[in-house]
Amino acid sequence: MNSFATAREPFRFYTRMQLAELTGLKASNLEELLYYIKQVPTSSIYQHTHRYLQQHQYVSPEPPNDFAYWVSETLKESELAEELASIDTIQYPTLRSLREKIILTIENHLSLHPKLRQKNAPDGHDFYFVKSVNFILPTNYVATNLHEFTELLKKITLDSIYFHIFEARLRLEKGTNDFSRWIETSVGDKELADRIAQLDPYTHTLEHLRGTIIKRITYSTVKV
Amino acid sequence: MATIEEYIPIVGQAVVDDLRLLATRLQGKSILNVNSTSVGGGVAEILTRMLPLLQEIGVSARWDVIKGGNQFFEVTKKFHNALHGRPTEITAKDFDVFIETGRANIAEMQIDADAVFIHDPQPIALIQKKKDNNWIWRCHIDVSNPNREVWDFLRGFISQYDAAIFSAPQFSQELSIRQFLISPSIDPLSDKNRELPESTIDKVLEKYGIERDKPIITQISRFDRLKDPIGVIEAYKKVKRYHDCQLILAGGGASDDPEGIQVLEEVRNRAADDKDIHILLLPHNDIEVNALQRASDIILQKSLKEGFGLTVAEALWKGKPVVASNVGGIPLQITHKYSGLLCYSVDGAAFAIKQLLNSPEYARKLGENGREHIKNNYLLTRHIRDYLLLYLSLIHQQDIVYL
Numbered sequence: 001m002n003s004f005a006t007a008r009e010p011f012r013f014y015t016r017m018q019l020a021e022l023t024g025l026k027a028s029n030l031e032e033l034l035y036y037i038k039q040v041p042t043s044s045i046y047q048h049t050h051r052y053l054q055q056h057q058y059v060s061p062e063p064p065n066d067f068a069y070w071v072s073e074t075l076k077e078s079e080l081a082e083e084l085a086s087i088d089t090i091q092y093p094t095l096r097s098l099r100e101k102i103i104l105t106i107e108n109h110l111s112l113h114p115k116l117r118q119k120n121a122p123d124g125h126d127f128y129f130v131k132s133v134n135f136i137l138p139t140n141y142v143a144t145n146l147h148e149f150t151e152l153l154k155k156i157t158l159d160s161i162y163f164h165i166f167e168a169r170l171r172l173e174k175g176t177n178d179f180s181r182w183i184e185t186s187v188g189d190k191e192l193a194d195r196i197a198q199l200d201p202y203t204h205t206l207e208h209l210r211g212t213i214i215k216r217i218t219y220s221t222v223k224v
Numbered sequence: 225m226a227t228i229e230e231y232i233p234i235v236g237q238a239v240v241d242d243l244r245l246l247a248t249r250l251q252g253k254s255i256l257n258v259n260s261t262s263v264g265g266g267v268a269e270i271l272t273r274m275l276p277l278l279q280e281i282g283v284s285a286r287w288d289v290i291k292g293g294n295q296f297f298e299v300t301k302k303f304h305n306a307l308h309g310r311p312t313e314i315t316a317k318d319f320d321v322f323i324e325t326g327r328a329n330i331a332e333m334q335i336d337a338d339a340v341f342i343h344d345p346q347p348i349a350l351i352q353k354k355k356d357n358n359w360i361w362r363c364h365i366d367v368s369n370p371n372r373e374v375w376d377f378l379r380g381f382i383s384q385y386d387a388a389i390f391s392a393p394q395f396s397q398e399l400s401i402r403q404f405l406i407s408p409s410i411d412p413l414s415d416k417n418r419e420l421p422e423s424t425i426d427k428v429l430e431k432y433g434i435e436r437d438k439p440i441i442t443q444i445s446r447f448d449r450l451k452d453p454i455g456v457i458e459a460y461k462k463v464k465r466y467h468d469c470q471l472i473l474a475g476g477g478a479s480d481d482p483e484g485i486q487v488l489e490e491v492r493n494r495a496a497d498d499k500d501i502h503i504l505l506l507p508h509n510d511i512e513v514n515a516l517q518r519a520s521d522i523i524l525q526k527s528l529k530e531g532f533g534l535t536v537a538e539a540l541w542k543g544k545p546v547v548a549s550n551v552g553g554i555p556l557q558i559t560h561k562y563s564g565l566l567c568y569s570v571d572g573a574a575f576a577i578k579q580l581l582n583s584p585e586y587a588r589k590l591g592e593n594g595r596e597h598i599k600n601n602y603l604l605t606r607h608i609r610d611y612l613l614l615y616l617s618l619i620h621q622q623d624i625v626y627l
Contacts, residue, residue: 015242019613020405022396043623052559073560124368125550128393130405133617137245137627157238158600 003147003221007186011149011178013141013156016163019133020047026126030075031117033067034106036129042095044131049089049098050166051132065089066127067102074121080109089202093175136163146187150217158206165201165209177201179213192220225273226413228280234412235605243605246612247282249627254284255615256337260300260346262289266408266534267343267364273411274608283612288333290347296325300346303378306371307345308529314373323349339615348381358618361385364408366531366552368394386618391532392553404614407556409607410537410598415510417541420518428515434472434502439581442472442520444513444538447487447505450529451475452549455570457494457501459526462574467581470500474516476508517542522580522587526573530554537602540564540594545587547576557602563594 023044027033037045048066064072064085072081083105092098110117121127141156143149153161164178176197184193195216201209232240255278259267271287278285292300299318306312326349335350339358342348344365351359361382367375367390375397382388387402396403410417429436441460445451453473460471473491488505495501506512517523523539523546530552537557539546548554550566558564565576580587600606616625 015238015245017242017246017609017613019610019617021617022390022393022403022405024396024398024403026393041623069559073566124394126394128396130393131623133613133623133625135246135613135616135625135627137242137249139241139245155238157236157242159242160238 003150003217004145005187006145007143007182008188009182009186011143011182011186013139013143013152013160014163015137015139015157015160016167017135017137017159019135020130021133023129023131025129027129028121028126029118030071030077030080030106030110033070033127034103034110037067037099037103037106040129041131042099043133044129045095045099045102047130047132049102051130070121070127074125074127075116075119077116077119080106080116083109090200093169134167136167146183146189146217146221149182150214153210153214153217158210161206161210169201189220192217195220225276226411228277230413231603231605235599235603239605243609243612244281246609246616247278249616250283250612253339253615254286254337255339255341255611256335257285257287257341257343258290258333258335258347258350259287259343260290260292260297262287270408270604270607271343273414273604274611277604277608281608286337288335290325290329290350291332292325292329292346295321297346303345303374304365306374307365307367307378309369309371312371314371319377326350326352339618341611342385345378348378351381351384354384358387358615359385360387360389360614360618362389362406363395364391364531366392366395366529367397368392370397387614389614392556394552402617404610404617406607406610406614407553407602408532408534409602409604410534410541411604412541416514417538418514420511420514424511425515425519428512429519431512432502432504434470434519436519438500439467439469439521440472440519441469441522441524441577442474442516443524443526444474444517444535445525445527446475447484447491449483449487450527452526452528453487453491454494455528455573456524456526457491458570459524459573459577460501462571463577463581464500466578469521469581470502472502472504472516472520474502474504474506474513476506513538514542517544520544522547522577524573524577525549525554526567526570527551527554533557536564537598540591541598541602543591543595545580545590546594547573547580549573557597558594559597562590563597564590 025036027036052065068081068085071077071084087101092101141152143152168178180193180197184190196213228240257271261268275285275287299321302312302314306314330350330352335353341360341362342350343362383400385401388399389404389406390396391407393405443456447453491503495503517539523544525533525536525548527549532553536546536548536554546564547567548558550568558566560566567573567576
């Protein structure tokens, strides 16, 4: 693939900024946690399963999601924490299905260990439910071919990468990520689009993810 | 004062581009901040640095200060203590003084901005000037366990606002209005946080007679029981049995604070004649604080209670491994075992310090992760972005906003 070949449609990078809104809901044990996980808006499930990806973009090794972290560090229930941390987020195409999986994981664990239901967190260490308010804005960065796309990919914020990979896939229920979609439909390179779609974004820090995507594009264009 | 361009080498071009982009969505809108003092205190410090940057990116932002006499500020100091949950006697006259000063400011101040950010309780009564503009109450205090009488009094004002902002999730309260989580920030270009030449660090150490011949463990905080300086010395002594190290306990002057003088005395007694404990009563000098933090191998923040605990952010920003209590806003800054170590007790603190001294590579990694965490989440540029987003979220009330 010639990286300078003009794409059918240009790709405009968007940026996404997030503000945390407090819901006023808090859980001090697993029973309450489960109750509120069922009640809160999906934007809160999103916040607690994705916050660590944004806030700890460079932290290596990466901490687990908020539920797993609280169960591990506050309730000291390492078995359930491990089960929650190892939920394969990418397998769940919607936040509703991800929520169902979290509920099922906690319910199964509680059915085996009913005494844990009301084991309380120490005072002041409750789980506080927060939801995310997201703002999406077009940036001035526009790529008309793969070469420009790669150069801009080096410049954009991690928030922007986050938007095109995670936000598009899960929160907005688009199925794939924006980069793969553009490369397939406008650049016409399905193989490269698939290679990028195959990446498990949840096992990378965002900076690492940026580097890997750039490498895959560069490799694919040099190969030809 | 630093310009927005000077932040680019630290946070990246795209972060500043994002701020400029947001500013375009607020064109024609004006923002007013109101607090109770133009100098001294964390709020004034943040506004002093934030306002010029907001104006530079094209946001019409102003800052105004309410007026109040000694009596008023004595009352608000009592309110402050009561909101922190300290036993405080509040009288009916105190409420009268508060209301009366509020009334005088309402009569005198011109408030015609589109968005009004009111900081802390002192100017809260100004809400009575609300028209069809947006009013936001920004609470900088730990109100997780407030005196109910004072809180209920304030709640009458707060419920008239459009939104409230708290610094940590556990500070939020049951309120009828929207509540947002916006943490405070540090300024990477301020004297307290900017890079320092080694020669400056050496000079400060020399001034206080500290040599770098053994690991330095430091806690920077005023001499206050809530910062647990005695606990810090206990932890150090437990570590000292196994590692030859030294301790710096450094904090601001306490001349107007009788309790501070007493605590300082207790700390000196507890340190006794250990030449490796350096108790420094610092003048207000940000460069010296910066130098001491940079000279340290490990930073401690063993507070029993903490608002947000920005000294933790300052230490992490300098890439230092931090051992800190799991209280207030500290767990937002430190994810245990990823970007620092959290503890609950003297023994826990001592154990964590020993771990770090035994594993310098692990300590280095925690410091590195901590710095990145602060860079992404607790610098002034993020704080500015959150304020702009908050205002936008009051104009556009959905969970996903396309601008």
